[in-house]
Amino acid sequence: MIVFSLLFSFLFAMDPAPNHAPHLLTKELLDESKPSDWRYVDQKNLLYLETEKGLVLIELMELMAPNHYLNIKQLAENKFWDNIRFARSQDNYVVQWGVSNPKKMKNVKPRLKGEYFTENLPKKLLTPLEDKDTYAPFVGFFKGFPMGYHDDKTWMLHCYGALGVGRDEAFDSGSGTELYVVTGHSPRHLDLNITLVGKVRLGMELLSTLPRGKGPLGFYKDKKKGAKIKSIRVGTQLPKKKQLRLQVLRTDTDLFRKLIIARKYRQESWFHYRGGRVEVCNVPLPTKIVSK
Amino acid sequence: MIVFSLLFSFLFAMDPAPNHAPHLLTKELLDESKPSDWRYVDQKNLLYLETEKGLVLIELMELMAPNHYLNIKQLAENKFWDNIRFARSQDNYVVQWGVSNPKKMKNVKPRLKGEYFTENLPKKLLTPLEDKDTYAPFVGFFKGFPMGYHDDKTWMLHCYGALGVGRDEAFDSGSGTELYVVTGHSPRHLDLNITLVGKVRLGMELLSTLPRGKGPLGFYKDKKKGAKIKSIRVGTQLPKKKQLRLQVLRTDTDLFRKLIIARKYRQESWFHYRGGRVEVCNVPLPTKIVSK
Numbered sequence: 001m002i003v004f005s006l007l008f009s010f011l012f013a014m015d016p017a018p019n020h021a022p023h024l025l026t027k028e029l030l031d032e033s034k035p036s037d038w039r040y041v042d043q044k045n046l047l048y049l050e051t052e053k054g055l056v057l058i059e060l061m062e063l064m065a066p067n068h069y070l071n072i073k074q075l076a077e078n079k080f081w082d083n084i085r086f087a088r089s090q091d092n093y094v095v096q097w098g099v100s101n102p103k104k105m106k107n108v109k110p111r112l113k114g115e116y117f118t119e120n121l122p123k124k125l126l127t128p129l130e131d132k133d134t135y136a137p138f139v140g141f142f143k144g145f146p147m148g149y150h151d152d153k154t155w156m157l158h159c160y161g162a163l164g165v166g167r168d169e170a171f172d173s174g175s176g177t178e179l180y181v182v183t184g185h186s187p188r189h190l191d192l193n194i195t196l197v198g199k200v201r202l203g204m205e206l207l208s209t210l211p212r213g214k215g216p217l218g219f220y221k222d223k224k225k226g227a228k229i230k231s232i233r234v235g236t237q238l239p240k241k242k243q244l245r246l247q248v249l250r251t252d253t254d255l256f257r258k259l260i261i262a263r264k265y266r267q268e269s270w271f272h273y274r275g276g277r278v279e280v281c282n283v284p285l286p287t288k289i290v291s292k
Numbered sequence: 293m294i295v296f297s298l299l300f301s302f303l304f305a306m307d308p309a310p311n312h313a314p315h316l317l318t319k320e321l322l323d324e325s326k327p328s329d330w331r332y333v334d335q336k337n338l339l340y341l342e343t344e345k346g347l348v349l350i351e352l353m354e355l356m357a358p359n360h361y362l363n364i365k366q367l368a369e370n371k372f373w374d375n376i377r378f379a380r381s382q383d384n385y386v387v388q389w390g391v392s393n394p395k396k397m398k399n400v401k402p403r404l405k406g407e408y409f410t411e412n413l414p415k416k417l418l419t420p421l422e423d424k425d426t427y428a429p430f431v432g433f434f435k436g437f438p439m440g441y442h443d444d445k446t447w448m449l450h451c452y453g454a455l456g457v458g459r460d461e462a463f464d465s466g467s468g469t470e471l472y473v474v475t476g477h478s479p480r481h482l483d484l485n486i487t488l489v490g491k492v493r494l495g496m497e498l499l500s501t502l503p504r505g506k507g508p509l510g511f512y513k514d515k516k517k518g519a520k521i522k523s524i525r526v527g528t529q530l531p532k533k534k535q536l537r538l539q540v541l542r543t544d545t546d547l548f549r550k551l552i553i554a555r556k557y558r559q560e561s562w563f564h565y566r567g568g569r570v571e572v573c574n575v576p577l578p579t580k581i582v583s584k
Contacts, residue, residue, distance in 0.1 A: 091496055091497040091500055092452050092453075092496065092500070116565070131426050132424045132426050133424070133426060134426065134569055134570070134571040135567060135571065159477065160384050160477040161384075169561055169562050171564060184477070184500075185452040185478050185573050185574065186477050187574065188571060188574065189555070189563075189567060189574060191565075191567070192565040193563055193565050204383055204384065205383040208383055208384070208500070209500075209502070209503060210501070212497040212501065269461055270461050270485075271481075271485055272406070272408075272463060272484075272485050273408070273483075273484040273485050275427060275481060275483070275484070277426055278426070279426040279427065279480060281477050282479065282480065282481060
């Protein structure tokens with residue numbers, strides 16, 4: 001290790017004493033986690049996207065986009081997306097399904113104003129990440145969702161796995177009928193431009209490996225090339241025996257703050273250079289299905 | 293647009309006058325590009341990775357990792373990877389192939405010291421990106437490769453599509469026999485920890501959609517589940533008629549500097565919030581195959 005120390009001394013010098021970082025490893029932290037470090041995702045916020053190859057579980061976030069949240073739940077209740085096909089899969093960007101201008105439907109608002117940020121989230125509820133971010137003045141976590149914030153505004157971030165609401169050009173041209181999930185390097189330039197409403201918690205690989213569409217923007221030229229969506233439901237719309245108990249690591253705990261430090265100063269022996277920083281979309285959020 | 297201006301005035305205020313950004317659109321810039329804005333990738337630096345589903349083209353970068361560059365070219369000459377299978381595909385991370393400790397081979401060095409950065413790249417040759425970066429003090433571009441730099445050191449970045457050299461724990465345990473490509477959100481914590489030696493220029497979707505392995509770290513439990521690699525060759529090892537003329541946008545031009553501005557201030561009418569910044573891994577690098 002002396003060789004490495006010499007080799008990298010210039011690099012270490014870029015940071016405040018990362019050589020003296022505490023010994024924290026992600027694996028050890030998780031192994032030592034207590035039940036209270038985890039939370040169950042409420043069935044009313046859990047979207048079950050059943051594809052031909054398996055199940056994708058997405059957690060919805062009511063506070064950040066309450067009107068889209070209601071519409072999406074009602075659309076699932078209406079079986080709006082059942083038996084349709086993915087419309088788009090663009091490499092290093094998004095997969096997308098549904099349509100932006102459907103027929104009128106009971107209890108569904110046809111157009112919603114964009115819900116790009118909220119003023120209803122007190123900053124003290126966020127777990128901050130202190131590293132620099134290219135796009136947001138401040139970043140952190142709230143209930144397992146990466147967030148940007150500034151003054152009294154908080155907004156969700158386009159990290160890998162984020163669920164967003166397609167729209168046309170106008171601010172009120174989305175409704176929740178057309179949805180997308182980020183499947184590539186986080187396109188953070190979309191932040192504050194479009195409504196985000198959730199994040200994939202399990203089964204992400206079923207979306208990220210969908211064949212890319214050959215048309216412009218990754219749309220399938222032949223619509224029948226898109227993989228089929230069997231159904232989309234909210235947990236509370238399912239029979240109890242079909243509900244899955246999904247646990248997600250809490251992000252408002254000491255354990256999670258330690259996990260951030262562990263990811264900043266990577267003490268695993270494989271790492272030669274422990275950078276001392278982590279980007280908000282690179283902080284992992286462990287999840288697990290718990291048997292009943 | 294008045295509504296948007298009011299709604300977003302607080303956000304615009306975060307940046308120096310992005311409302312007055314010049315009208316530059318990526319599409320218009322590329323439409324107006326001159327032949328001198330493009331360069332051909334030298335066949336001696338072009339790796340042809342032939343999969344069962346098509347061709348992936350990777351540009352190698354000699355200056356940043358000269359010893360690994362030589363080894364990899366020799367390994368291709370030796371047909372080292374022909375008819376093997378991808379060993380690993382981990383969601384939101386990498387695909388990987390080859391082995392780290394092969395048998396002794398003619399003209400191939402079995403172990404190489406990590407080539408994590410160079411001191412041989414004068415800063416004036418870099419096109420800087422002025423936005424904040426979480427991981428590197430400074431970032432920019434050199435010959436189409438995203439780079440970090442600090443003092444007299446320059447290093448390649450783990451952006452989507454980066455080609456790296458697998459290694460075990462020791463600094464000199466890689467050789468180029470085991471390679472990986474980034475297929476998810478850019479794992480920039482790997483920067484300065486492992487040798488990068490190229491970037492995928494075409495056919496990335498053939499790697500990013502490979503089925504994920506079910507074993508730890510995305511390794512295929514059943515090795516036969518990995519898709520087959522038919523062959524890997526350098527352009528100069530192919531007959532002339534099999535060589536493809538691949539053009540990549542130059543990154544040392546006024547056009548590219550304008551492209552960066554266009555990506556910072558997104559003037560496309562779809563965007564409501566023009567953030568005024570862009571992350572180094574989010575700057576696209578246009579490429580095209582030119583007929584002979």
